[in-house]
Amino acid sequence: QSQELSQVQIDYHAALQALVEDGTRMVCTGRMHTDRICRFESLCYSTEAEEFVYFHSNSSVMLPNLGSRRFQPALLDLSSVEDHNTQYFNFVELPAAALKFMPKPVFVPDVALIANRFNPDNLMHVFHDDLLPIYYTMQQFSDLDLEARLFFMEGWSEGVHFDLYKLLSNKQPLLREQLKTLGRLLCFTKSYVGLSKITTWYQYGFVQPQGPKANILVSGNEIRQFTKFMMQKLNVSLEESSSEEYIVVFSRTINRLILNEAELILALAQEFQMKTITVSLEEHSFSDIVQLISNASMLVSMHGAQLVMSLFLPRGATVVELFPYAINPEHYTPYKTLATLPGMDLQYIAWQNTDREDTVTYPDRPWDQGGIAHLDKAEQERIIKSTEVPRHLCCEGRPPPPPCRNPEWLFRAYQDTKVNIPSLIHVIRQTVKSKPGPKKQKWSSSLYPGKVRDAKCQASVQGTSEAKLAVSWQIPWNLKYLKVREVKYEVWIQEQGENTYMPYILSHQNHTFSENIKPFTIYLVWIRCIFNKNLLGPFADVLLCST
Ligand code: UDP
Numbered sequence: 252q253s254q255e256l257s258q259v260q261i262d263y264h265a266a267l268q269a270l271v272e273d274g275t276r277m278v279c280t281g282r283m284h285t286d287r288i289c290r291f292e293s294l295c296y297s298t299e300a301e302e303f304v305y306f307h308s309n310s311s312v313m314l315p316n317l318g319s320r321r322f323q324p325a326l327l328d329l330s331s332v333e334d335h336n337t338q339y340f341n342f343v344e345l346p347a348a349a350l351k352f353m354p355k356p357v358f359v360p361d362v363a364l365i366a367n368r369f370n371p372d373n374l375m376h377v378f379h380d381d382l383l384p385i386y387y388t389m390q391q392f393s394d395l396d397l398e399a400r401l402f403f404m405e406g407w408s409e410g411v412h413f414d415l416y417k418l419l420s421n422k423q424p425l426l427r428e429q430l431k432t433l434g435r436l437l438c439f440t441k442s443y444v445g446l447s448k449i450t451t452w453y454q455y456g457f458v459q460p461q462g463p464k465a466n467i468l469v470s471g472n473e474i475r476q477f478t479k480f481m482m483q484k485l486n487v488s489l490e491e492s493s494s495e496e497y498i499v500v501f502s503r504t505i506n507r508l509i510l511n512e513a514e515l516i517l518a519l520a521q522e523f524q525m526k527t528i529t530v531s532l533e534e535h536s537f538s539d540i541v542q543l544i545s546n547a548s549m550l551v552s553m554h555g556a557q558l559v560m561s562l563f564l565p566r567g568a569t570v571v572e573l574f575p576y577a578i579n580p581e582h583y584t585p586y587k588t589l590a591t592l593p594g595m596d597l598q599y600i601a602w603q604n605t606d607r608e609d610t611v612t613y614p615d616r617p618w619d620q621g622g623i624a625h626l627d628k629a630e631q632e633r634i635i636k637s638t639e640v641p642r643h644l645c646c647e648g649r650p651p652p653p654p655c656r657n658p659e660w661l662f663r664a665y666q667d668t669k670v671n672i673p674s675l676i677h678v679i680r681q682t683v684k685s686k687p688g689p690k691k692q693k694w695s696s697s698l699y700p701g702k703v704r705d706a707k708c709q710a711s712v713q714g715t716s717e718a719k720l721a722v723s724w725q726i727p728w729n730l731k732y733l734k735v736r737e738v739k740y741e742v743w744i745q746e747q748g749e750n751t752y753m754p755y756i757l758s759h760q761n762h763t764f765s766e767n768i769k770p771f772t773i774y775l776v777w778i779r780c781i782f783n784k785n786l787l788g789p790f791a792d793v794l795l796c797s798t
Contacts, residue, residue, distance in 0.1 A: 261440075266358050267350075269293070270438060274308025274347045279315060279327070285334050287327035288388065288445040294342070294365075295356060295438040298431045303342035306350065329367035329404060331384035331446040335457060338367050338405075340444055357434030361400040361422060363442035364388060368403050371410035374532070375556035375585060379453060383469075384446040385419055386477050392443055397421045402430075402442075414537070418484035450474075452592060453585045456645040463588040471566075471594030478563050482545065485538040490546055496688050497526040499543055501552035501560065504533045506620060507575065508667040509553060510611065518672045519551065522679075523687060532557055548688025553668070554578065558586040566596035567689035571679060574603040575666040576610035577639050594697070598687075602670075602678045609669040612662065621665030623658050634659045700780035700788030701727035703740065703760075708776060708796035718770040718798040720744070723761035727780045727788060735782045743777040744768075747795075752777070773797045 270293050277294070281287030295304040305313070317326070325339030332338060350356070366385065370376035389395040401416065401424035409426065416424050430437060450469040455461050482489065498519050502512055509515060512529065520527040525548060530540050544550060544563045551571040552558050561570045570590045574580045580587070580601035590599035604610055614631065616622035623631050643657045706724040713719070722742065730738065744764060745752035752775075753767060768774070776794040781787050 261358055261360050263358070266438075266440075267356065270295075270306065270356065271347050271350055272308060272310065274306040274311030275304075276310070276312040277305070277314065278312060281327070284325050284327050284339075286448065288391075288443060288447065289327060290392070291439065291442045291444065293438055293440065294442050294444070295436055296430065297436055298433075299354075299435055300343075301427075303340070304436075305342040305344045306347040307344060308347035311347075327445045328448075329365070329445060330369045331380045331448050331451055332369050332457075333448060333454065335369075338369070354435035356436045356438040359400075359433075359437055359439045359442075361398065361440075362394050362396075363400050363402050363439045364395055365402045365404060365439070365442055365444045366446045367405035368407060368410075368416075369405070371405075371407050371412060371416075373556045374412065375559040377412045377415060378559045378562060379451060379585070381446075382415060382419065382481075383450040383474075383477055384448065385416075386480065387450050387473070388443070388445075388447040389419065391447055394441065395443060400425065403427065412537075415481075418481060450477075452588050456643070458644070460642040461583065461585075461645055463584060467588075467592065469592060471592050471596060474562060474589075474592065474595065478545075482541060482563070485541055487538050487542045487545065490542075494546065495526060496548045496686070497528060497546075498523060498549040498551065498687070499547040500527060500529045501540075501544075501550060501557050502529050502531045503553055503555060503557065504531050506665050506667075507553045507555055509573070510667050510669040511672075514672060515551075515670050515675075518676060519549075522676050523549070523683075525549075525686075525688075548686070549683075554580075554583060554586070554664075559589070561586060561590055561597060564597055565689045567598075569598040569600060569679075569683055569687045571600045571602065571675075573668065573670060573675070574601060575663055575668050576604045576607060577637060577663045578603065579639055582640075582642055598682055600679055600682050602675050604668045604671065605674075606671060609671060611667040611669075613665060614662070616665070618656065618658060619661065621658075621661040621663070623662050626658055630658075634662055697786055698729070698733060698782070699786050700738075700782050701729045702789050702791040703727055703778050703780050704791070706776070706778055706791050706794045708774075708794055710796055710798040712770040712798055715770065717765070718768045718772070719763055719765045720768050720774060720776075720796055720798065721761065721763045722776055722778070722794070722796070724778055724791070725760065730780070733782075737783050739781045739784075741779050741781055741787075745775040745777070747773040747775055756781075768798060770798050 275294055276292040277289050279287050279289035297304055325341050327340050328338050329340040330338040369380035397420050399420050400422040401420055403424055404427050406427045450473060452464055452467050452469060454464050500516055502509060516527045530543055541563050544560050547564060547568055549569040550561055550564055553573045558572060572586055580603050587599050590597040613621055614623045618625055623634055640660050640663050643660055703724040709721045711719045740757045742755045742757060743752040774796045776796055777790045779788045779790045
């Protein structure tokens, strides 16, 4: 990987002339700043002003052309974290003629992906906010291939996980600070700005308390396509089941410790009759951890960013998340949400320390490690007495105003815990009945039925008060190519003009309805197919039936 911009010979004179004549061209996807990604030709960046520059010329294009709505609040989010006011992207405009008076542009020949990392020192943030979104943004645009170059504009230094970012492309990613060394005015020949949010599953609680995103659009399949790519790049082989089954305890060594780790490991090994090993980010290489986790039957860890590594667990494995005293597992669910994404096929178990005797607090540490000594006495008392941290907002990475740094949360989050072994084993046993770990079962892929076909109805009237409606249809077209355990049909019969309907679940492709069917009435009949109880297909076009 070369640090310099690639040495593709570009005809500098021609490039400059094209910039002056054509200006900047921008075409974006997305209707709002929160779902927008823009493709630019000749987007420039002034390293002195630390601003992107859009040059107007005869051939420039700006779509969407928002006028001043471009500032309300921004053109787009540079990170995958939604609508965060420190992550907005915009540019300043200049006429191309101004180039005559500006520093000579340095052209960036690589196709560029320009974005912000959100919190590159925290592994959960690294995977969830950056690596997965970058990977799938690159999948979305075909010229963002392995020869593309990443530009991180958030202003952080490389951070402890920079090697992971390097796996996403063959070229060394560049940081905002490094751009200065390249020139005063950089012009990106072709660039994409912004990140796809389609794979994110969690919101961190900036405007409402943290929790799963409202509309999750990713499944285990896409997560595993990504982890497969990462494992290839890390040279981790996907060993198959031949080897022994084992449990991984992912420990933290600096804070939020498990105080009786040795006892815990022995207990797990004994209970499940499996080898049990510990790993930590401090003591193991990243690829060793991935290798171990990717074949593990169970992953046990304190709540914390290292648990995002359950991304790499094999299907069927179990995640056990341990929560310190006074921290309600239901309120902090990034890893639960991950483990229970459709198709992740992981079992998730939360255990919480409910015993004050088993917790060790650190009131005298600095505030960012959970200390509370800086608070007034009454507030310290209240926090120490409290049995549960109330739901709160959170604002990692955002400049202070309260309630960002919630001292009560930090105080409880950085406790050490002596894990009550019988209580933990009991909780695990409620879910894991026999041996944990990848079952040899084939995972049923969840394919949905198509519409039923050729729906027909025939009415018959008996006297003045009774009628029957015979409805028939053909199987969905895709069913003949599938092996499906159970095929059912749902039929709704709605009298025209009424808001209610009568629902039926049927096993056959025809049925005669006589209950509540009136003569000389028009009915709307809605039919859909259902595979395996919960895979609901689309309704076929409504059928109009007059008795
Ligand atoms: N970390 C770690 N061992 C420790 C403490 C932290 O590996 O003893 C890692 C942790 O996994 C995360 C980063 O350091 O990637 C920041 O940890 P922090 O406690 O700030 O965040 P959290 O884990 O609560 O998200």
